[in-house]
Amino acid sequence: MLRQSHGVMTVASKRGTEILILAVGVVAVxxxxxxxxxxxxxxxxxxxxxxxxxxxANGLSWTxxxxxxxxxxxxxxxxxxxxxxxxxxxxxxxGEKLSVAISDDYGKSFVLYDVAISGSNSPRPVDPNPxxxxxxxxxxxxxxxxxxxxxxxxxxxxxxxxxxxxxxLFSEAHITDPDLFHYSPTEWILFVNQGSTLxxxxxxxxxMPLVIxxxxxxxxxxxxxxxxxxxxHTYYLGSEGISVAEYNSSGLTVLAEDLIAGFSGxxxxxxxxxxxxxxxxxxFKQTDIPP
Numbered sequence: 001m002l003r004q005s006h007g008v009m010t011v012a013s014k015r016g017t018e019i020l021i022l023a024v025g026v027v028a029v030x031x032x033x034x035x036x037x038x039x040x041x042x043x044x045x046x047x048x049x050x051x052x053x054x055x056x057a058n059g060l061s062w063t064x065x066x067x068x069x070x071x072x073x074x075x076x077x078x079x080x081x082x083x084x085x086x087x088x089x090x091x092x093x094x095g096e097k098l099s100v101a102i103s104d105d106y107g108k109s110f111v112l113y114d115v116a117i118s119g120s121n122s123p124r125p126v127d128p129n130p131x132x133x134x135x136x137x138x139x140x141x142x143x144x145x146x147x148x149x150x151x152x153x154x155x156x157x158x159x160x161x162x163x164x165x166x167x168x169l170f171s172e173a174h175i176t177d178p179d180l181f182h183y184s185p186t187e188w189i190l191f192v193n194q195g196s197t198l199x200x201x202x203x204x205x206x207x208m209p210l211v212i213x214x215x216x217x218x219x220x221x222x223x224x225x226x227x228x229x230x231x232x233h234t235y236y237l238g239s240e241g242i243s244v245a246e247y248n249s250s251g252l253t254v255l256a257e258d259l260i261a262g263f264s265g266x267x268x269x270x271x272x273x274x275x276x277x278x279x280x281x282x283x284f285k286q287t288d289i290p291p
Contacts, residue, residue: 041093041094041095042094042095042096043092044092044095044096045092045289046072046073046074046075046090046092046096047072047092047093048072048287048288048289049072049073049074049092049285049286049287050068050069050070050071050072050073050285050286050287051068051069051070051073051074051076051087051089051283051284051285051286052064052065052066052067052068052069052263052283052284052286053065053069053107053281053282053283053284054259054260054281054282054284055279055280055281055282056280056282057278057279057280058278058280059228059229059233059244059272059280060244060255060256060259061256061259062259062260062282064260064263069087069107069110069283070089070091070101071093072091072092072093073089073090073091073092073093073099073285074089074090074092074269074285074287075089075090075126075127075128075177075269075285076088076089076269076271076283076284076285077089077127077128077129077130077139077224077271078130078271078272078273078281078283079130079131079132079137079273080132080273080274080275081132081137081160083104084102084103084104084160085101085102085103085106085107085110085273085275085281086100086101086102086130086137086160087100087101087102087103087107087110087273087283088100088115088128088130088139089101089128090126090127090128091114096124096126096145097114097115098114098115098117098125098126098128098141099112099113099114099115100112100113100115100160100161101113102160106275106281107273107281113161114161115128115139115161115163116161116162116163117155117163117164117165118162118163118164118165119153119155119164119165120165121143121144121151121153121165121168122141122143122144122153122155122165123143123144124143124144124145124146125141125142125143125145125153126141126142126145126176127141127142127176127177127178128140128141129141129177129178129179129180129224129271130160131180131181131182133156133182136156136157136158137156137157137158137160138154138155138156138166138180139154139155139156139157139163140152140153140154140155140169140178140179140180140190141153141154141155141178142175142176142177142178143168148173149171149172149173150171150172150173150174150175150176151168151170151171152168152169152170152171152175152178152190152192153165153167153168153169154166154167154169154180154206166206166207167206167207167208167209168209169190169201169206169209169210170190170192170201170209170210170212171209172192172194172199172212173194174194174195175192175193175194175199176192176193176194177192177193177221177222177223177269178190178191178192179191179192179223179224179225179234180206181225181226181227181232183202183232183247186204187202187203187204188202188203188204188205188206188210189201189202189225189247190202190210191223191225191234193221193222196221197221198216198218198220198221198223198236199212199216200212200213200216201213216251218245218251218252219238219239220236220237220238220243220245220252221236221237221238221268222236222237222268222269222270223235223236223237223270224236224269224270224271224272225247226272226274227274228272228274228280229277231246232246232247232248233245233246233247233255233272234246234247234252235259235270235271235272235282236270237267237268237269237270238254238257240257240258241257241258241259241260241261241267242258242259242260242267242268242270242284243255243256243257243258243259244256244259259282260282260284263286264286264288265286265287265288266286266287266288266289266290266291267284267285267286268284268285268291269284269285270282270283270284271283271284
């Protein structure tokens, strides 16, 4: 549809956007509004987050790569599987969705995919936490962001992109950021955030809900646990920034603090990819906006 006013003609498209046609003598100059070129997106807080990386030979001392790995990305979770890095994160470029970036060259380049989850308990999956379990990738995550009673769901995949739900592991109000690991042949451990508190649940099987351990207490949040040199290293955000503790049957014991020293902005959500003994990659979130 064309309409003209004061020498300026506009064309209304079916999508509700307008193209301005400025008449200059016999030459028509077309100016397209920027929003006509791009979809209108629901901007969420993770839009202002980005993911960086660091390397280490021992899991305690880290060297940061100051290049942004992914922009508009939050809550990274990484795993090394069948010779490739699978880096999951909340992709907030347009709204919020789970994505996975796959690298076959040790993180030098990535191919990006949308994660698909088959099941009824994952209407809004966020906060991904991947591990290798029985030859498959097991992804544990918050399945229903925004609901009063939060469900921590676990699912499996053979290709790292298409998942099938297995079970709801834990349900509680206002919980986020699960960290699941197989501590022993007879015990699974799950850490979750509840505000500024870290909760622990455990059980013998992940085919049924895990049970909260009311005796557990630790001053850290946003954690991710990985086996390094036969010991379980739990990377977390504490009062001294990104830090690491060792987990055993007695609980968590701090090993080192302020691993990413002097980095600008606000950082958190550390995850570690174990490439091989003596070769470790950390991915973490950074934002300039206070949490």
